[in-house]
Amino acid sequence: xxxxxxxxxxxxxxxxxxxxxxxxxxxxxxxxxxxxxxxxxxxxxxxxxxxxxxxxxxxxxxxxxxxxxxxxxxxxxxxxxxxxxxxxxxxxxxxxxxxxxxxxxxxxxxxxxxxxxxxxxxxxxxxxxxxxxxxxxxxxxxxxxxxxxxxxxxxxxxxxxxxxxxxxxxxxxxxxxxxxxxxxxxxxxxxxxxxxxxxxxxxxxxxxxxxxxxxxxxxxxxxxxxx
Amino acid sequence: xxxxxxxxxxxxxxxxxxxxxxxxxxxxxxxxxxxxxxxxxxxxxxxxxxxxxxxxxxxxxxxxxxxxxxxxxxxxxxxxxxxxxxxxxxxxxxxxxxxxxxxxxxxxxxxxxxxxxxxxxxxxxxxxxxxxxxxxxxxxxxxxxxxxxxxxxxxxxxxxxxxxxxxxxxxxxxxxxxxxxxxxxxxxxxxxxxxxxxx
Numbered sequence: 189x190x191x192x193x194x195x196x197x198x199x200x201x202x203x204x205x206x207x208x209x210x211x212x213x214x215x216x217x218x219x220x221x222x223x224x225x226x227x228x229x230x231x232x233x234x235x236x237x238x239x240x241x242x243x244x245x246x247x248x249x250x251x252x253x254x255x256x257x258x259x260x261x262x263x264x265x266x267x268x269x270x271x272x273x274x275x276x277x278x279x280x281x282x283x284x285x286x287x288x289x290x291x292x293x294x295x296x297x298x299x300x301x302x303x304x305x306x307x308x309x310x311x312x313x314x315x316x317x318x319x320x321x322x323x324x325x326x327x328x329x330x331x332x333x334x335x336x337x338x339x340x341x342x343x344x345x346x347x348x349x350x351x352x353x354x355x356x357x358x359x360x361x362x363x364x365x366x367x368x369x370x371x372x373x374x375x376x377x378x379x380x381x382x383x384x385x386x387x388x389x390x391x392x393x394x395x396x397x398x399x400x401x402x403x404x405x406x407x408x409x410x411x412x413x414x415x
Numbered sequence: 416x417x418x419x420x421x422x423x424x425x426x427x428x429x430x431x432x433x434x435x436x437x438x439x440x441x442x443x444x445x446x447x448x449x450x451x452x453x454x455x456x457x458x459x460x461x462x463x464x465x466x467x468x469x470x471x472x473x474x475x476x477x478x479x480x481x482x483x484x485x486x487x488x489x490x491x492x493x494x495x496x497x498x499x500x501x502x503x504x505x506x507x508x509x510x511x512x513x514x515x516x517x518x519x520x521x522x523x524x525x526x527x528x529x530x531x532x533x534x535x536x537x538x539x540x541x542x543x544x545x546x547x548x549x550x551x552x553x554x555x556x557x558x559x560x561x562x563x564x565x566x567x568x569x570x571x572x573x574x575x576x577x578x579x580x581x582x583x584x585x586x587x588x589x590x591x592x593x594x595x596x597x598x599x600x601x602x603x604x605x606x607x608x609x610x611x612x613x614x
Contacts, residue, residue, distance in 0.1 A: 208497055286498060314423055315486065321432025322439070322490050329440050352466070356441070357607050360473055363433045370433075371426035379425055 197237050201297045201305040203397040204289065210404035211285035217411040224281065227407060231288045234400065240295050247288050254281055299323055304387050317379070321370065328366070332359055427478045428486075434474045435490040441467060442491070442542075457546045457577065461588040464539030468596030469603045471535045476604065479525035481517060484534065488513035488541055495545075504551065508544030512537050528601065535600075536593035543586055549573075550582050 214227060228251055235244035258277045293302070299320055306316050336358050345354050423431075445462055474483060492509035516534040523530025557570045 212496060212503075283498070290498060314428060314482070315489070317425065317428040318432035318435060318486050319490055319493070321429050322436045322494070325433050325436035326440070329436060353603065356469060357603060359437060360470065361607070361611070363437060364430070364473075364477065367426065367430040367433050371424075371429040374425055374429065 197396050198296065199238065199292075199400065200391055200393055200397050201293070201301045202309070202391070203393070203400055204293045204297060205302075205305070207400060207404055208286060208289045208293070210401075210408060211289050214404075214407050214411045215282055215285050217408070223407065223411055227285050228288070230403060230407075231285060231292075235288065235292055237396075238292060238296055240292065243291055243295065247284070247291070251281070251284060301389065301391065304389065304391055307385065308391065317374075325366075329359070332362055421480050423478070423480055423482055423486075427480060427483065430477055431474070431483055431486050432490070434470055435487045435494075438467060438470050438487065439491050439494055441470070457549070457581065457585060458588070459545060460539065460542035460585060461592045463542050464536075464589050464593040465596040465599075467539075468535060468593070468598070468600030470600070471538060472531065472597060472600035472604050473608060475520065475525065475531050475534070476608075481521060484516045484520065484538055485510075485513040488516075488538065492541070492544075504547050505541075505544035508547065509541035512539075512541030512543075532594060532597040532601075535597045536590050539589050539593040539596070540586065543589060546585070547582075549577055550579065 211227070211231075214223070228248070232244045232248050235241075235247070254277045262277075302323075303316055303320050306319070307313075333355075336355060339358075340351075340354055345351055442463060445466060446459060471484075474487065488509040489506075492506040495505055496503060516538040519530055519534040519537065523533070525531075553574065557574055
């Protein structure tokens, strides 16, 4: 996670979260084809403006591939494959706007900025702590899984339910251990201090935030009108 | 720190966070390995309720306080919505299911296995919100799929395969399998965690 993003504009984390919600709404209301293309285009532009040129290109290429498959490959496929592929392309394309904004958040916003912005929305501390832990624990699960799989290779473990048990139980075991360690670390850093937390970073809405939100609202309206 | 108090301490919050992460990952694995067939999507809630029993049972054993299940459900719902998988319907059903589960836990006391089992059955019903839009907004849903390039006969088959009684079957199956999942979870708890003195 890069702390100082010098190139490109920087958005307030709150704007990014709002955009995520907007993208969700738009993705489930639009039905006209051009809105989808416009959403993807604008989001790619946003990614480029924020300095993630590489990932913007990656998303665009991926999207064009999916559309290409849908219009040029699917008509010549046999019927069974048609159903499989069209479900794939349609569903994944539906996820695209949210995935792109998610990538933007991951690339440009450290988790602690996200926490600050949630705190500014007066979301209770009891929700913020577990949520941030959850977000940070995903990579740890991946690593854990690798270790478990290695360990399982040493033993002969057969059968689906046995395998599942051997996957889940060690994961939960280590999770309980990690919970103790993490909470000890957090308490020593004063997380239980009841005084309102201050922050050195000044998060504020700027002109680019307002522009993004206005564009988002326009898309919601457009998606609802063009039925 | 008062250990006896019914308020959630930092340690409990951290535990809830980690367990939510694991719960979500297992959800995701089931969803992906189930493939993209919508038929499996419909039967995802029962499968999940079977698999995730151990996570829930361990969580309620470790955090015997008000709000643990609610927070876990809300986090899972928020992440689902944030990744754009589902509509806000999921968040609502998760919220409702978790509130019911919380009430049951409160009434039966937090250390009661039967109460936890019943609570888990209701908690599992939260996942029903994921395929629920098929029934809630059937017309606009199928129309949208057709305009986005799904073959019309496929949508028709899907509509034919999902009459209201399938919804009923799904809900009942989720509810019943949750009991099985909860019992499996309890057995695993006894086999692994209680021996190790972790509960």
